[in-house]
Amino acid sequence: MNKARAIAAAMPAGLPVRLLFAVAAVLLALLPLPRTGHAQGIVxxxxxGxxxxNRIAGxxxxxxxxxxxxxxxxxxxxVDGILGIPYHGRRHCRGYYDGYHHFRCYR
Structure with missing residues (x-):
């Protein structure tokens, strides 16, 4: 009868396991920084608001x-910054789209 042996994988002697997990955690934490830099909407x-x-209630x-x-x-x-949705501005006038799909403000 053949007896199969399981050989355990040896950890590298140079780096402890906690250091590997710490490096992995720091890299995962730094990953979303470029997207969150665009996440500005508070101001x-x-x-x-x-x-x-002020216009409505003083x-x-x-x-x-x-x-x-x-x-x-x-x-x-x-949410828009993290997802990368650009802000193109809003129109601050009431108006309509003409037959050529151009927006015209009421004056």
Whole structure:
């Protein structure tokens, strides 16, 4: 009867296991840095929120709108930045698209 032997793989003598895990953890932590650098929406969200809140409800609405806008703008900006969705700007006028698919503002 043949007896099969299992040969255990030897760890390299130069590097301890904890150091290998630490290096792997640092590399995985540094991996998303280029994407998160584009995740900025807090400032724009606070500006737009305070503008709209001030326009609708006065100074108190401006303060509340700034806080809410910073939270929501930060969340949306982070998601858009991490996913790489570009911000092309929004139109700040009401208007329509003509027959040639050009946007025209009402004056």
């Amino acid at each position: 724009r969200g606070a500006q737009e 305070s503008y709209e809140g 100074p108190v609405g401006g303060a509340v709108g700034g806080v809410v806008g910073a939270g929501v703008g930060g969340a949306v900006g982070a």
